[in-house]
Every structure is written in structure tokens, then in C-alpha cells.
Amino acid sequence: MPEGPELHLASLYVNKMCQGLIFTGAVRKSEVSKAPDVPFTCEAYRITAASRGKEVKLTLTPMKSQGDQPMDIVFRFGMSGYFRLTTEDELPKHSHLRFYSNEEPCRVLSFVDTRSFGSWQPGGTWQPSRGPCVITEYKSFRSVLMRALSDRAFDRPVCEVLLNQKYFNGIGNYLRAEILFRLNIPPFVCARSVLEVLEAEEFCENKPLVKAETTGRNKRVGIKEEKGDLLRLCHTVPLEVVDLGGTFYDSEKEDYSDFKAWLQCYCVDGMKSARDHNGRTVWFKGDPGPMAPKG
DNA sequence: CGTCCACGTCTAC
């Protein structure tokens, strides 16, 4: 379930399902998992979650201070991770890390990961190499990026830079396609050329279009401004997915028709696709742009 | 049966 929206929905799911639940005992790992053990045991503790880009942090909080320390665990979801609360006899296949409630019979919060590309770090903090979250830290996402445009990272095609988690924490393969499609930006144009014309500060919501039109010299005029620019869409497009409440990549919802209907470009009939320089399929419409790989 | 493809990182040559 793994782009920013799914990770964010996962944190909402954990907070909703674990509200009022009391967990107990040890955190248990599946036999097959190669990820680290989680050295946490407590008579009674609560679980809360937060997301940042493509990471989720669980916080385990002991209910009485009897020497037990709280613990954070930071998860990345790889291609197939998700959280699920079930009874003990309905544990999902590939449940690799488990937290047990004190109910009788107990319920179990599982980190499920079919392909095992996901990971967790006990006592972990947000990965320092990842930038601010496009969903929950929009302002700092935007300012960090606008101040970094001399970085050689922006010499690359915009479709590839959108997957660089140092600057676009939370954007993944379907989001990059949907975002570029909305603005009609060819995927293989140089990222810097798209970004350097943008404004450092957010303006769309406050400034009326009329003003931009009357001043004439303003390059922020026109239809683009109604929708927002590339950076704003890196925030609003993922938020649309959060509002849908689920995707193919989200275990909670079994009806994906809303998400299917929401996709305008990614895996859509009639759209083009190509391999980027990292071997990932990029979906787009029209001109691929000048930096497209040959062949 | 087989081959290809998938929402993402990682590290090694």
C-alpha cells in the first residue's frame, strides 16, 4: 500500500482502531522476518501513529510509569506493507510484526508485508535523508525545495526527480503520473526548468486572479493558477486520494472503484508509458519531452 | 507450466 496517501491512511487507521485499546506483553516478530527484533515488553500500553511522507511512526506508550519507557518504531512499507487489526485466529498471511491487546480473546495489530520489502526500526526516528511530507508539511516541503534548486539532483527529468524522496517525500509512481498529467507537463523535461519559474511562497489561495491579469508582467497568470502549480499539486493530489479513503494498495477498503475512477493517467487505456532512467514505468500523455531515454 | 509485471528502496560494481 505504499505512496504517501496510503501511509497517511495507515496512520489514521491505527489511531482509529487502537483508540481505547490496551496492548500487553511483548512485540512479536514472524519466524521468517529478517527485520530487527523489537525489544519492548509492557503490562499495559497504548499505540498511536503518525505519518511523514512514505514513513509511519508507531508510538508505544506505557500506561503507568513503572520504569517502562515509551518506544517509537518507524516503518517503511516497501511495495506491499500495511497495518491490520484482527483477531488472533485471523492473522493475515505475511503478518511480520504483531502487537497484542489485553482483550479475551485478544486482537492483534499486525504489520503485514507480502513482499517483505518494507522495514522497521525500533527506537527509530524519521529517516534524515527524506524531506518534509508533501501531505502534512506542505509549507516546509515547498520552501526546502525552492531553496535547493541549485542541487544537481534537479538536472534530471522532472518525472524522475518527483520520486526523489529527499525533496518529494510521499510521491510515488502513480502520483507522479497523475500530477504531471494534470498540468500537461512532459515527463522528460528538466526538473529545474519547471521549478525555477515557481514562486517560493504560496500565493494561489490569497491572491485573486484578477490582480495577476491586470498587472500583466505577472507570469503566474492563467489557468495554471486556478489549479495550482506543480508543488501545490504535490500536496493537493495526494490529499484527494486521502479523501477517497483507500486505493488498490490499501487493505482496508475492498471496493477500489472510486480509486479506479479517480486515476486519469496511471495505467489508463490510451495513455502512453515508457521506462525512465531507473527502469520504472512512467505514464503520460502526449510529448515525452527532450530528456527521454532512447529506444 | 512459464514469463512479465507490480505502489520502493538499497548496496555494490
Added chain:
DNA sequence: TAGACCTGGACGG
């Protein structure tokens, strides 16, 4: 810039 890391679904013979 490859591969490695994994499972499983779709589709072809």
C-alpha cells in the same frame, strides 16, 4: 546503472 530483495496475479503456450 544494474542487480537484489520478495510474493503473487495476469496472461500465454
